[in-house]
Amino acid sequence: MTVMVTGGAGYIGSHMVLRLCDAGEDVVVFDDLSTGRRSLVSADAAFMEGSLGDTEAVAKCIRDHEVKEILHFAGSIVVPESVADPLKYYGNNTCVSRGLIEVAVTEGVKRFIFSSTAAIYGSVGSAPVSEAAATLPLSPYGRSKLMTEWMLRDVAQATSLKYGVFRYFNVAGADPLGRSGHSSPEATHLIKVACNAALGQRDHVAVYGSDFDTPDGTGVRDYIHVSDLVDAHALLLNDLRQRCESVTMNCGYGVGTSVREVIEMVKEVSGVDFEVREASRREGDPASVIADVSRLRASLPWAPQHNRLRDMIQSAYDWEVKMAAESEG
Numbered sequence: 411m412t413v414m415v416t417g418g419a420g421y422i423g424s425h426m427v428l429r430l431c432d433a434g435e436d437v438v439v440f441d442d443l444s445t446g447r448r449s450l451v452s453a454d455a456a457f458m459e460g461s462l463g464d465t466e467a468v469a470k471c472i473r474d475h476e477v478k479e480i481l482h483f484a485g486s487i488v489v490p491e492s493v494a495d496p497l498k499y500y501g502n503n504t505c506v507s508r509g510l511i512e513v514a515v516t517e518g519v520k521r522f523i524f525s526s527t528a529a530i531y532g533s534v535g536s537a538p539v540s541e542a543a544a545t546l547p548l549s550p551y552g553r554s555k556l557m558t559e560w561m562l563r564d565v566a567q568a569t570s571l572k573y574g575v576f577r578y579f580n581v582a583g584a585d586p587l588g589r590s591g592h593s594s595p596e597a598t599h600l601i602k603v604a605c606n607a608a609l610g611q612r613d614h615v616a617v618y619g620s621d622f623d624t625p626d627g628t629g630v631r632d633y634i635h636v637s638d639l640v641d642a643h644a645l646l647l648n649d650l651r652q653r654c655e656s657v658t659m660n661c662g663y664g665v666g667t668s669v670r671e672v673i674e675m676v677k678e679v680s681g682v683d684f685e686v687r688e689a690s691r692r693e694g695d696p697a698s699v700i701a702d703v704s705r706l707r708a709s710l711p712w713a714p715q716h717n718r719l720r721d722m723i724q725s726a727y728d729w730e731v732k733m734a735a736e737s738e739g
C-alpha cells in the first residue's frame with residue numbers, strides 16, 4: 411500500500427514525504443515542479459513528474475503504485491496573485507482537486523487528506539477562530555480551497571472515501587536535519603523574507619500596517635513549525651486508518667505572534683540589524699488570525715516539538731544560509 415503525496419516537491423509536501431519515508435511508508439510523489447523542486451524529494455520516495463490535471467496519468471500512477479491514500483498538498487498559494495488571476499486558482503485548486511477526487515473514487519482510494527487554509531474564514535476577530543466559525547473567504551485563493559472542502563464532504567457522504575481536512579495557519583521553519591525548507595524564490599512569507607534580508611538578499615523588510623488594534627500595532631498570526639504540521643498529518647492518517655471518521659481541523663498552535671516580534675527574533679537569531687520600512691496595510695489583511703486548536707488537541711495525540719518562535723526562525727534561517735552557500739558554491 412502506497413501513499414501518494416501531491417505537491418511532494420513543494421515546501422510542506424517535501425517535509426511530509428520525509429516524515430512518511432522516515433516511518434518506513436511507501437510513498438509516490440506526484441508533482442509538476444511548477445513551484446516545487448525535484449531535489450527536495452526524498453530519495454526513498456518514487457517520483458512522478460506531471461500535472462494533476464492529466465487525470466489519466468494520475469489514474470495510472472494510482473494503479474501502478476497501488477495507492478490507497480492521497481495527501482493532497484499541490485496547489486497555487488499566493489493570495490494577491492489569486493485576486494489578479496482568479497481563474498488560475500479556480501483551475502489549479504478547485505478544478506484540479508475535483509478531477510483528483512474523482513480519480514481517487516474511481517480507483518478505490520480509501521483515505522484523502524487535504525491542505526486547506528485559515529484563509530477560508532475571512533475576517534476574524536482577535537479571539538481564536540474555531541472550525542464552527544463562518545467561512546467567508548476574502549480572496550479567490552480562500553474560495554478555491556473552501557470549494558474543495560465542500561466537494562470532499564459531499565463525496566464522502568456519497569461514497570466510501572474518508573477524508574481529513576487540515577486548515578493551516580502560518581506555516582514556518584524547516585526540517586531540523588536540514589533536508590528541506592522553503593525554497594521558492596517568489597515566496598512572500600514574512601519569516602523567509604526577513605531571513606533573506608538578514609542575509610543581504612533583500613534590502614529591507616516591509617511591515618504592512620502598524621496601526622492595527624493589536625498590542626504593538628502590527629498584524630498577529632499563528633505560526634506553526636512545518637515539522638509539527640506534518641507530524642499532525644501522520645497522526646491523522648493513522649487515525650483515519652483506524653477509526654475511519656472524516657474530520658476537518660484547524661492546524662496551528664493557538665498562539666499569536668506579531669510581525670514586529672518575528673522581525674526582532676530574526677534579527678536576534680541572525681545577529682543582523684536589517685532595515686525595516688513601514689508600509690500601508692494590504693487590502694483584506696486582518697489584524698489578528700489565531701487558531702482555536704481544541705479539536706486538534708482532543709482528536710489526536712499531538713505533542714508539538716518545535717513550538718518556540720526561536721526554533722522556528724533558527725531552522726528557517728539555517729535553511730536560507732544553506733541555500734545561499736549552495737548557490738555560491
Ligand SMILES: NC(=O)c1ccc[n+]([C@@H]2O[C@H](COP(=O)([O-])OP(=O)(O)OC[C@H]3O[C@@H](n4cnc5c(N)ncnc54)[C@H](O)[C@@H]3O)[C@@H](O)[C@H]2O)c1
Pocket residue numbers: 416417418419420421422423440441442443444445446447460461462463482483484485486487502506525526527528578579580581582594
Ligand atoms: N505555506 C503556507 O503557509 C500554507 C498555509 C495554508 C495552506 N497551505 C497549503 O498547503 C499546500 C502546500 O503549500 P506549500 O507552501 O508547500 O506550497 P508550494 O508551492 O511550495 O508547493 C506546492 C507544490 O505543488 C506543485 N503543484 C502545483 N500545482 C500542481 C499541479 N497542477 N500538478 C502537480 N503539482 C502541482 C508545485 O510544483 C509544488 O511542488 C497548498 O495546498 C497550500 O494552499 C500552505
